[in-house]
Amino acid sequence: MTEWHLDPEAIRRYAQGPVPPHLAASAEAHLMQCALCRGAISAHVDARRAEAIWHEVVDRVDAPRRRRPERMLVRLGVGEATARLVAATPTLRGPWLLAVAGVLALAAWAAQVDERFLRMFLVVAPLGPLAGVAVAFAGGLDPTREIGLAAPYSGLRLLLIRTATVLAVTAPIVAAAGLALPGSNWLAAAWLLPTAGLTCAALALTSHMTPVVAVAAVATAWVLLTAPTAITGRLDLAFGIGAQVCWLALAVGGSLWLAAARNTVTIKLGRNA
Amino acid sequence: MITVRVQGVTKSFGRTAALDSVDLEAGPGVTGLLGPNGAGKTTLLRIIATVLAPDRGTVTLLDRDPSRPEDRKRIRERLGYLPQDAGFHRGFTVFEFIDYVAILKEMTDRRARHDEVRRVITLTGLASVSAKRIRALSGGMRRRVGLAQALLGDPDLLVLDEPTVGLDPEQRLRFREMISHAGEGRTVVMSSHQTEDVTALCTRIAVIHQGRARFTGTPAELTAQAAGRVWTEAQRSPAALAAWRTGDGTYRNVGDPPDGADLIPPTLEDAYLLLMGEPELEVTHS
Numbered sequence: 243m244t245e246w247h248l249d250p251e252a253i254r255r256y257a258q259g260p261v262p263p264h265l266a267a268s269a270e271a272h273l274m275q276c277a278l279c280r281g282a283i284s285a286h287v288d289a290r291r292a293e294a295i296w297h298e299v300v301d302r303v304d305a306p307r308r309r310r311p312e313r314m315l316v317r318l319g320v321g322e323a324t325a326r327l328v329a330a331t332p333t334l335r336g337p338w339l340l341a342v343a344g345v346l347a348l349a350a351w352a353a354q355v356d357e358r359f360l361r362m363f364l365v366v367a368p369l370g371p372l373a374g375v376a377v378a379f380a381g382g383l384d385p386t387r388e389i390g391l392a393a394p395y396s397g398l399r400l401l402l403i404r405t406a407t408v409l410a411v412t413a414p415i416v417a418a419a420g421l422a423l424p425g426s427n428w429l430a431a432a433w434l435l436p437t438a439g440l441t442c443a444a445l446a447l448t449s450h451m452t453p454v455v456a457v458a459a460v461a462t463a464w465v466l467l468t469a470p471t472a473i474t475g476r477l478d479l480a481f482g483i484g485a486q487v488c489w490l491a492l493a494v495g496g497s498l499w500l501a502a503a504r505n506t507v508t509i510k511l512g513r514n515a
Numbered sequence: 516m517i518t519v520r521v522q523g524v525t526k527s528f529g530r531t532a533a534l535d536s537v538d539l540e541a542g543p544g545v546t547g548l549l550g551p552n553g554a555g556k557t558t559l560l561r562i563i564a565t566v567l568a569p570d571r572g573t574v575t576l577l578d579r580d581p582s583r584p585e586d587r588k589r590i591r592e593r594l595g596y597l598p599q600d601a602g603f604h605r606g607f608t609v610f611e612f613i614d615y616v617a618i619l620k621e622m623t624d625r626r627a628r629h630d631e632v633r634r635v636i637t638l639t640g641l642a643s644v645s646a647k648r649i650r651a652l653s654g655g656m657r658r659r660v661g662l663a664q665a666l667l668g669d670p671d672l673l674v675l676d677e678p679t680v681g682l683d684p685e686q687r688l689r690f691r692e693m694i695s696h697a698g699e700g701r702t703v704v705m706s707s708h709q710t711e712d713v714t715a716l717c718t719r720i721a722v723i724h725q726g727r728a729r730f731t732g733t734p735a736e737l738t739a740q741a742a743g744r745v746w747t748e749a750q751r752s753p754a755a756l757a758a759w760r761t762g763d764g765t766y767r768n769v770g771d772p773p774d775g776a777d778l779i780p781p782t783l784e785d786a787y788l789l790l791m792g793e794p795e796l797e798v799t800h801s
Contacts, residue, residue, distance in 0.1 A: 301629050306610050306646055322625060323618045330604050330615055385602025386616070389664065391566045392674075393619035394591035400619075 248272060248279045257286035324403060330386070331378055331407045342370045342412055346419035361472035364481060367416050367433035368440055369461055374408035375444060376457035401448060402500070405441060413437070432481040439489035440464055442496020449503070516542045518672060518702040519563060524572035526558050533558040535726040536572070545698040547717035548706040549787060555726040556706040557599055557676055563704055564596040564674040577672055590672075592621070595665035599676035599706075601657075603649045609636065609660055610645045616664040631667060639663040639693060655686040662693060673697055675705035679712050691715050710784040722790055729790050734783050741781030741789050746772045756792040 248256070248269060255261050256269045273280050308316065308325070315325035349366050352359035378384070390400070413434075420431060440460050447456035468480045479485060519541040526534040534555045539546075548556045561567040562574060565581045577593055579586035603612055613632045622628040636645050639659045644652060649660060658678065665673060678694060679687045687709075695716055697703055707713055713720055714734055722730040722737070730737055747765045751758040756770035769785045770792075772778060 297626060301626050304633070305614075305629050306608050309611075323623065326611070326615050326618055330607075385604060387602070388561075388566060388598040389596060389601065389616060390619055392564045392591060392594060392596040393616065394588050394621050395619040 246272075247276065248282070250282075253279065253283050254286055257283050257288075259291075327400065327403050328407045331404045339411065339415065342374070343415050343419075346370060346416055347422075350419045350422040361475065361477060362469075363419075364433055364477065365465060365468045365472050367420065368437040368464065370416055371409050371412040371437050372440055372444065372457050372461050372464075374412050375405050375441060376454045378404040378408055378453070398500070398503075401445065401453065405445060409437075409441065432477075432486070435486050435489035435493065436464070436480070439492035439496070442493050442500070446496050446499055518542055518577055519546075519704060520573075520575040521559070521563070522573045524559070524562060524569040524574060526555075526562065526567065526569050532726050534562075534569070537723070537726070537728045539721050539728060539731065541702055541704050541719065543698075543700060543702055544718040545694060545703040545705060545716045547713040547720045548704070548723055549708065549710065549713050549720055550706075550723035551708060551791065554723045556723050559723065560674050560676045560704065560706055561598075563672075564594065564598075565590055566596075592668075593671040595667065595670035595673045597661045597665040597673075597675045597678055599680070601661035601664075603657065603660065606648060606650065608646050608648055609641055609652070609663075612649055612660060613664050613667065617667050620667055622668065635663040635666045638666060640689070655682050658682060658686070658690070662690070666697065669701075671701050673701060673703045673705075675703065677706055677708075679707065679709060687712070710782075710787050714783045722787065724791060737786045737790070738781055738783050739786075741769070741786035743778055744772060744789060745769050745781040745785045746776035746778050748777070752776075757788045 252261075252265070252269065256266065261269070273283065308322070309329065312322070312325040312329050315328055316322055320328070346363075346367070349359065349363045353363050384390070416433065416437075417431075420433070444453070444456045444460040447459065450456075451459070471477060471479045517540050519539065521537060521539040524534055524537045525532070537555070537559060539559070548559060550556050558567065562569055563576065565576070565587050568582065574581055576590045579590050581587045581590055604615065607615065610632060613635060614628065617628045617632055622631060633642075633645075636642055639662050641656070641659055641663060644656060649657060652660070658681070662675070662678065665675065675694065679690050682690060691712065694703060694705065698716070698718075705716070717734060719732065720730070720734055720737060721728050730740070746752070746768050747761075748768055749765060751766050752768040752770070752773065754770055754773055755766075755768035758766050758768040758770075761767050767779075768776075769781075769788050
């Protein structure tokens with residue numbers, strides 16, 4: 243038991259909160275030892291504030307620790323609720339990512355053998371991220387789809403979160419495969435803007451059809467457009483400077499439309515969603 | 516007070532008619548949809564849960580029209596839904612999964628949301644497994660997780676599709692207790708093909724068969740349909756629509772009894788069997 247005690251002014255200031263850290267630490271060290279001062283301070287403590295602090299402590303202790311992907315996202319500035327939604331995206335699962343990586347690795351290996359396969363790589367590359375968007379909403383792969391459809395959360399917001407997640411995860415895989423192409427030059431990155439444009443086009447179509455059908459329609463159009471140019475070697479038609487400007491315009495236009503329509507458009511995640 | 520009103524609802528998948536001009540009304544308390552597999556119960560519940568839109572007919576939920584986007588959002592804010600094959604992110608813990616659904620229910624404040632998650636976890640008896648991964652839980656416990664997520668936000672309308680399917684007798688009793696408690700002051704619409712569940716829980720029932728509502732009314736009214744049509748005999752009666760040997764060695768016969776038959780009081784199950792055996796019969800009690 244100490245002979246020294248906190249004076250009334252120190253007790254009042256400490257109880258109200260705004261004291262310098264070194265004084266707070268000193269007061270806390272003393273309070274741990276002194277029942278007399280603990281009794282004195284209790285009369286000054288705002289019960290609601292104490293309740294709120296205690297509640298926060300209980301929540302921090304009681305809530306399960308976030309898993310690694312969620313912790314990383316929160317550290318990057320993503321909201322904790324959004325991080326949880328991202329963690330539930332079906333496309334983040336290992337088997338799916340391995341499949342995408344496998345197909346692209348095969349395409350990159352084939353490109354080493356024959357230049358025609360290099361051109362086909364550019365046709366195939368945007369399909370990985372696009373398929374990821376479709377898979378993120380495929381009924382069989384999203385186990386909570388039915389529960390999600392009956393929830394009030396905005397379909398467009400969920401669509402954008404999952405699409406951004408898919409692109410963030412699959413784009414580096416495609417980029418890595420692109421760097422493995424023979425004589426890596428601008429072609430290794432030529433798929434980027436088409437991918438962005440095609441994704442925006444697919445998202446825009448989701449107000450009329452489900453994401454899976456929208457992606458299928460866009461991917462089919464893409465293959466029909468680019469496969470002949472890849473076979474004949476006329477890559478500039480789909481990947482040249484002029485085409486890249488068109489893809490950029492499509493991506494920007496699609497993004498602007500999505501931003502403008504975010505509160506008015508109903509995304510068809512299911513038949514009535 | 517009517518909180519669920521379904522009028523003339525028709526729904527087809529391709530050439531298959533799942534629902535054919537179905538009417539249903541429900542208010543506070545537990546309303547049960549009874550019927551065999553493939554009868555159209557799940558389709559009707561998915562329409563009430565705003566997951567499906569009907570091809571024809573009108574639906575009013577909590578005094579709102581779910582075909583209008585703004586109304587649909589408001590309904591969903593006051594709706595809890597347990598699908599028949601409720602899926603889970605099996606790598607999530609119980610707490611994480613229910614928290615995930617709470618986010619989808621737009622509970623944005625983390626602390627308030629976590630409080631609500633803890634409330635439903637306690638309510639459904641999951642406190643001891645809240646930190647366990649869902650893949651490590653038994654089927655019955657997973658069903659509880661499904662019910663817990665449906666109870667988030669204390670919804671005014673609870674839609675439960677076959678909530679007791681796959682549960683052992685003790686779990687079924689516990690589930691009945693929870694559903695009965697949930698039905699106090701709110702509207703619960705649940706489906707089942709277990710007549711015992713319906714008898715134990717429901718204040719009103721609708722029997723759905725081949726996409727049509729064959730009966731709507733109270734369990735007592737359905738049971739009364741079988742009065743004078745259940746009898747016992749030493750052997751299976753050829754006049755019976757259905758008959759089975761009971762514990763005392765006599766046969767319980769359901770159908771049109773012969774003269775002088777030893778009639779006994781019917782159960783809901785007897786009435787249900789009769790209704791299923793006479794599909795042309797349709798009865799509606801207001």
